Amino acid sequence: xxxxxSWIGLVAHLHITARAFLPMRAMEAIELxxxxxxxxxxxxxGTEEGFYSPxxxxxxxxxxxxxxxxxxxxxxxxxxxxxxxxxxxxxTRGVPLTHLVGRRxxxxxxxxxxxxxxxxCRHIEEILEKPVFDPMINRSGLNCRxxxxxxxxxxxxxRPV
Amino acid sequence: xxxxxxxLRAAEPAGPGIRLLTLMDPDGWPLPRWRPGAHIDLHLPGxxxxxxxxxxxxxxxxxxxxxxxxxxxGRGGSAWLHDALAVGEELPASLPRCTFPLAEGASRxxxxxxxxxxxxxxxxxxxxxRSGAEHHLHLLHRGPPPLPTQLAALQGRxxxxxxxxxxxxxxxxxxxxxxxxxAYCCGPPGLIEAFLAAWPADQARVEHFTPPPLAPLPGARxxxxxxxxxxxxxxxxxGAPLLPALHSLGxxxxxxxxxxxxxxxxxxxxxxxxxxRDRILRPEERETHLMACVAGCAGSRLVLDL
Ligand code: FES
Numbered sequence: 001x002x003x004x005x006s007w008i009g010l011v012a013h014l015h016i017t018a019r020a021f022l023p024m025r026a027m028e029a030i031e032l033x034x035x036x037x038x039x040x041x042x043x044x045x046g047t048e049e050g051f052y053s054p055x056x057x058x059x060x061x062x063x064x065x066x067x068x069x070x071x072x073x074x075x076x077x078x079x080x081x082x083x084x085x086x087x088x089x090x091x092t093r094g095v096p097l098t099h100l101v102g103r104r105x106x107x108x109x110x111x112x113x114x115x116x117x118x119x120x121c122r123h124i125e126e127i128l129e130k131p132v133f134d135p136m137i138n139r140s141g142l143n144c145r146x147x148x149x150x151x152x153x154x155x156x157x158x159r160p161v
Numbered sequence: 162x163x164x165x166x167x168x169l170r171a172a173e174p175a176g177p178g179i180r181l182l183t184l185m186d187p188d189g190w191p192l193p194r195w196r197p198g199a200h201i202d203l204h205l206p207g208x209x210x211x212x213x214x215x216x217x218x219x220x221x222x223x224x225x226x227x228x229x230x231x232x233x234x235g236r237g238g239s240a241w242l243h244d245a246l247a248v249g250e251e252l253p254a255s256l257p258r259c260t261f262p263l264a265e266g267a268s269r270x271x272x273x274x275x276x277x278x279x280x281x282x283x284x285x286x287x288x289x290x291r292s293g294a295e296h297h298l299h300l301l302h303r304g305p306p307p308l309p310t311q312l313a314a315l316q317g318r319x320x321x322x323x324x325x326x327x328x329x330x331x332x333x334x335x336x337x338x339x340x341x342x343x344a345y346c347c348g349p350p351g352l353i354e355a356f357l358a359a360w361p362a363d364q365a366r367v368e369h370f371t372p373p374p375l376a377p378l379p380g381a382r383x384x385x386x387x388x389x390x391x392x393x394x395x396x397x398x399x400g401a402p403l404l405p406a407l408h409s410l411g412x413x414x415x416x417x418x419x420x421x422x423x424x425x426x427x428x429x430x431x432x433x434x435x436x437x438r439d440r441i442l443r444p445e446e447r448e449t450h451l452m453a454c455v456a457g458c459a460g461s462r463l464v465l466d467l
Contacts, residue, residue: 018190021165021256023222025191126256127193 009095009158011108012067013083016041021127024084032110034149037061038089058145059115062107063088065141066097077135085128088118088141095158097142104147108156111148118143164204164253165193169246170224176307178231179277180243183217183224187251191222195257197284198368201225202255202417202425203242210417210425211238214347214368215257216280216311218287225257228308230277255415258424260441261368263288267343270296271335273356275348276307278370282347283311286318299334301352331359338364369422369440378436384458388412388467389431403453403463412467414453421455428453432464 015024019042030038035058037044043060065088073081083091090107100114120136167184175181186192200214217226232239246252261281263270270289272282282298289296298319300306312319322329335344338361346356347368357365381400386407388394393410404426407414417425421439430451436459439452453465 018188019165019186021193022186023191023193126258129196129259 005160007094007096007160009092011090011152011154011156011158012093013091014152014154015084015087015089015091017087018042021123024087026084029151029153030089031151032062032107032146032149034146035061036146036149041089057143060143061146062090062112062144063118063141064090064092064095064097064107064144065118066095066139067091067093069139069141072139073132073135077132079130079132079135081128081130081132085130086136086141087124090152092158098139100142103160105158105160107158108152109148109150110146110152111161112144113147115143115145117141164255166251167192167203167225167254168251169248172246172248175228175311176309177305179307180229180231181216181308182227182229182242182246184227184254185224189223192225193256194222195219195225196259196262197288198261198263198281199257199259199284200261200281200423201227201257202415202423203227203238204253204255205238205241207237209236209238209241210415211242212370212417212423212425214261214280214284216283216308219284220287220291228277228280230307255417255425260422260424261345261347261366264343264364264366266341267364268294268341269339269343270294271342271344272296272298273331273335273344273346273348273352274298274300275346275352276302278346278348278352278368279307279312280347281368282345283308283315285345286315290318299329301329301348331355335360369420371420378438378457380459381436381457382459382461384460385462386410386458387432387462387464389464390467400457403456407453407465407467412465414467416454419454421452424452426453427451429466430463431466432460432462434459435463 014027014030016038017024065086070081073079104113118141120133120140125133168187170185171183173181197219200212202210202212204210213227215225216228229239229242231243263285274282279300301322301324303324306321343364344360345366346353353367378400383399386395386397388410395406395410397406404416415425417423424441427450435451436457437447438455
């Protein structure tokens with residue numbers, strides 16, 4: 001019996017940064033390592049350069065953000081937030097991120113488990129010089145653990161398992 | 162603490178007693194964006210913090226430039242940056258903060274600099290040269306000017322006034338404050354005062370590079386300092402400085418100028434009211450924030466969002 005999933009999304013943008021506060025770099029593809037993180041990114045376990053989470057955080061190996069949230073912030077608050085500015089790795093299209101906490105899903109060929117919703121950091125207002133902290137409460141993305149790694153490319157499908 | 166790491170990539174002499182430093186991410190990753198007029202704090206050995214205006218072109222994403230003047234009478238920060246910091250070495254720095262921004266609506270910009278106070282204007286001139294807005298820099302200096310190569314690159318949009326041959330009259334030098342003209346001054350306190358006397362305040366912007374002396378706190382009374390997040394508190398006498406009290410309560414608040422001009426120690430307050438003595442917060446910002454290095458409390462409790 002085959003089950004038709006209720007949603008299928010896709011990868012709209014990919015970003016990494018080597019260190020906290022430094023600008024995010026747009027990528028065509030990123031390499032996920034199971035149990036660790038993204039090659040070259042600040043939150044990879046064992047190489048953390050992140051500021052917000054000085055201790056290794058096993059549930060934050062890769063972060064996702066809804067492109068729809070960028071549109072909502074523009075619509076409701078008149079703030080133009082670009083995909084490289086929300087500081088999450090994967091910008092998704094058509095994925096109900098808030099419903100995924102505690103669940104597993106496929107990002108391209110990789111298998112992820114959503115651990116918790118991300119929380120915004122006040123420092124983002126300093127970095128961007130935009131008052132985005134309040135607008136980002138409750139729509140700041142999703143933290144995930146990597147169960148099966150691999151390459152993720154722009155346009156890859158995202159689907160439930 | 163909100164630090165990034167910078168590596169010294171190049172250093173060169175740039176005028177009398179001045180070392181021009183080129184700083185980059187250790188791996189050459191692009192650095193945070195900044196606006197002309199911004200400065201960074203460098204965290205030096207021994208707990209010293211020193212603020213420097215970025216004086217390169219804001220369009221250069223991969224490196225920041227600062228010009229360090231040796232201050233023989235200082236606490237040793239500039240001497241360390243001159244003599245000890247070698248190319249390839251790293252040091253922690255703050256994110257750029259812009260307390261001296263260009264006036265967005267102005268069509269003409271006049272810059273008045275005293276000596277090494279020229280640094281923010283080099284970044285502003287680079288940005289304005291691209292946008293095409295009219296601008297001119299007047300630099301007052303004694304003897305050989307600072308940053309001669311960078312001044313030459315301004316291609317005639319600069320006038321040097323060597324004060325060894327006499328002080329120019331500021332009113333004549335600045336001209337009439339026509340609508341749409343914004344004038345800026347960065348330099349020693351005497352020059353800033355003279356500038357503010359010669360030019361209307363609503364078309365003027367100033368940047369102090371040494372904090373002006375603090376006025377005493379009228380209306381101060383003993384108060385309890387409360388940290389809302391940690392729940393810790395401390396009773397303080399009237400007029401007690403906040404920064405040491407915050408540190409003794411274990412709160413991580415940065416500081417640099419400790420004179421209310423740099424923006425490093427900005428904290429959100431919840432209950433007060435505070436007494437504000439900084440030179441940078443706008444009236445509406447004071448409704449929610451204070452600068453901890455100079456602020457006091459007019460009430461019996463000061464509750465901070467820490
Ligand atoms: S330390 Fe500079 S404003 Fe407080």
